[in-house]
Amino acid sequence: MSTTMNKVIGGSYIIEDTDFHSIVTPEDFTEEHRMIAETTEDFVAGEVVPHDEAIEKLNYELTVEKMRKAGELGLLGADVPEAYGGLGLDKVSSTLISERLTKASAFALSIGAHVGIGTLPIVYFGTEEQKQKYLPALxxxxxxxxxxxxxxxxxxxxxxxxTTAxxxxxxxxxxxxxxKQFITNAGFADLFIVYAKVDGKDFSTFIVERTMEGVSIGPEEKKMGIKGSSTCPLILEDVKVPVENLLWEVGKGHLIxxxxxxxxxxxxxxxxxxxxxxTIELxxxxxxxxxxxGRKISTFPLIGKKLADMNTKTYALESMVYRTAGLFDVGLAEVDHTSPEVGYQSAKAIAEYQLECSINKVFGSETLDFVVDEGVQIHGGYGFIQEYRVERNYRDSRINRIFEGTNEINRLLIPGTLVKRAMKGQLPLMQKAVALQAELLEPIPPQTFEGTLDQEAHLIKMAKKIFLMAGAQAVQKYQLKLEDEQEILSHLSDMMISVYAMESALLRTQKIIDRSGEDKARLPILMTTVFVHDEFNKIETWAKEVLAAMESGDTLRxxxxxxxKLTRKSPVNTLGLKREIAEKVIAAEKYVL
Incomplete structure (x- = not known):
């Protein structure tokens, strides 16, 4: 990557300013990154899409055949070190593969479960013997x-x-x-990463082979969406798993x-x-x-507004995802896969950005749900018909808010993780909150903005202060009982999610302006402006609700x-800006920036 990055402390974005030079954006992709993306797209178009109907009907043999074809192209080994038969690529590369596989619908999930949660436990926590034995074949x-x-x-x-061991x-x-329930790939998987309690108490992880006696697979679940992926129960009856198949150590399963x-x-x-x-393209x-x-529906402003909002939210999501990929590349670069301490190193490096991972998950799944819902609406009655692909996109998207920890659980994890990091002295959260209280006692002078996106940058700074103000009040009022106030935690989480998304879009656009000039950055500027103002309005509403939940009377007033004072801003004609964004999307007939 052309960007030089230093290691960033997880969660620090909410209390610190970030320079656009320090983040990774899609505009930083190298020629190698673009080749990987193109290889993935060609594989999907040539090997998967022609067999889409058969895969959607759960043809195990075909799915496995195509997964092995993906393996031949290196698409399964991006995260596996070269020493164990993989490509050992950076996280930006593996992120690109994950993104570009999605036109393969449920087949992308089969690959995603295999290369991610299926293979990575061995990559990061396996012994040398386990890695040598399993990773080349995976x-x-x-x-x-x-x-x-x-x-x-x-x-x-x-x-x-x-489950016991x-x-x-x-x-x-x-x-x-x-x-085990709802196991993706269970119908044809050869290896299972299984969590069980040793002696009924020590949560641990095991590599279980399908051929081991006592392993059986239940029937396929009949699902709302992602029908082309296998989802079955795994049943374990007196399965003898060799001690060398224990992953990492007894009692460390929760960390894995x-x-x-x-x-x-x-x-x-x-x-x-x-x-x-x-979905935007469809x-x-x-x-x-x-x-x-008597006219194309794309000429109606309400249809255009939908396409503009779809494109804008996707721009923010894309900015956030590759920013986070850059964080992981720096953090995971310190992991020595040959070290006996690789498990501890991996756990520490990944846990550093657990807050950002939850933010990506929540914002990503809810952005996609918004986009597919609007996609169906634009199709009208045809969007409800299976002949049109958008119908499947709508059904397939819904699981994402449940997968990998529900969005409700992740919303509780985000502020909870931030407070824990502060209590451990990893983030000066409380010090910043105290400094803010003193600052808020002083008059806030009127702001004037002349430069491009100056007001939007200011609003993001104010959004961080609003979060600190509301969050500090919540911690002070509820202390250890704050975890019981889930509605307040959810609103605080939403503020953190919006700030990360707004800032990611802003920093990316600033980087585009710095590199190419404002004329070529016209559309990113429009989308960033619209997104920041729309999200800032939400933050103001959440903050009011949080404050009203905690106080009343004169204190609340x-x-x-x-x-x-913190929410003062000059109104922007976002409806007009959205019309201009819509024109670009309609003309290109796809996601544009």
Whole structure:
């Protein structure tokens, strides 16, 4: 990458300013990155799309055949180090693969589960012997992996799992008993990353092979969407798993599970970028083809507004995802895959950005849900017909808000993680909040803005102060009982999500301006302006609701007057800007920037 980056402390964006030179954007892609993206697109167009109907009907043999073809092209080994048969590419590359696979619909999920949550536990937490034994076959697709955490009685409460592992008297193997639910790739997977409690208490991780006696697979689930992916229960009955198949250490399973889920959340967001772009293209083309009242529906302003909003939110999401990929590239560069301490190194490096992963997951899944919903609406009645691809995009998107930890769980994790990092002294959160309280007692002078995006940069700074103000008030009022105030935590989380999205879009646009000039950055400037103003209005509303939930009377009136000072801004004609954005999308008939 042409961008020089220093390691960033996870969560620090909410209290610190970020320079646009320090982030990774799609405009930084190298020729190698573009080749990887093109290879992925060619694979999907040539090998998957022609067999789409058969794959959607759950043709195991065809899915496995195509996954192995992807392996031959290196698409399964991007995250696997070269020493173990992979390509050892950077996270930007593997993110590009995840994004560009999405036109393969549910098949993209089969690959995503295999290369991400299925393979990465061994990459980051496996012993040298485990890596040598399993990773080369996983990188080529000779063996397919699945991740087994969820159980019939434990979904979001992963540590409530009931599957047990008991060490044999001779110490040669663990006996596993239990069942896992909703396992992607279960119908044809060769390896299962299984979580079980040793002696019923120590949450641990095991590599289980399909051929081991006592392993069986339940029937396929009949799902709302992602029908082309296999989703079955895994049943374990007295399965003897050799002790050398214990992943990392007894009792460390939660560190593996949660950190791999962090990566899974991030990769999910990358997939949402690709699916959003695909849906924008479908919707824009249809809007230009469909005529009503004697004119193309793309000429109606309300249709244009939908396309503008779809494109703008996707721009913010794409900016956020590649910014985060850059963070991971720097953080994971420190991991030595040959070190005996690789497990600890990996856990620390991934956990650094767990907050950002949750943010990507929530914003990505909700952006895609918005985009596909509007895509169906633009299609009208035809959007409800299976013959039109947008109908499948709509159904397939819905699982993303449930996958990898529900969005509700992730919303609670975001501010919770921030507070924990502050309490450990990793972030000066409380110091910033105290300094802000003193600052808010002083008059805030009127602001004048002359430069491009100056007001938007100011609004993002004010949004950070609004979060600090509301968050500090919540911590002070509820202290250790804050975790019971889930509605307040959710609003604080939404503020953090919006700030990260707004700032990511702004920094990317500033970088484009710096590199190419304002004339060539016209559309990014428009989208950033619209997005920042729309999101800032939401932040003001969330802040009012949080303050009103905590205080009343004169105290509340005082706090609202302070909030009013922080939310001063000059109105912008966002409707007019959206018309200009819409013109570009309609003319291009695809996602544009």
């Amino acid at each position: 990188a080529t697709g000779e063996k397919i992996a699945a991740y087994c955490l969820t159980e019939p009685s434990s979904g979001s409460d992963a540590l409530g799992a009931k 008991t060490l044999s008297e001779d110490g040669e193997y663990y006996v596993l008993n239990g069942s 599970a949660f950190n791999i889920l962090n990566i899974g959340r991030f990769k999910l967001a990358a997939g949402c970028v690709g699916a959003s772009k695909d 919707a824009a083309k249809y809007a230009n083809e469909r005529a009503q009242f 005082t706090q609202l007057s302070v909030l009013k």
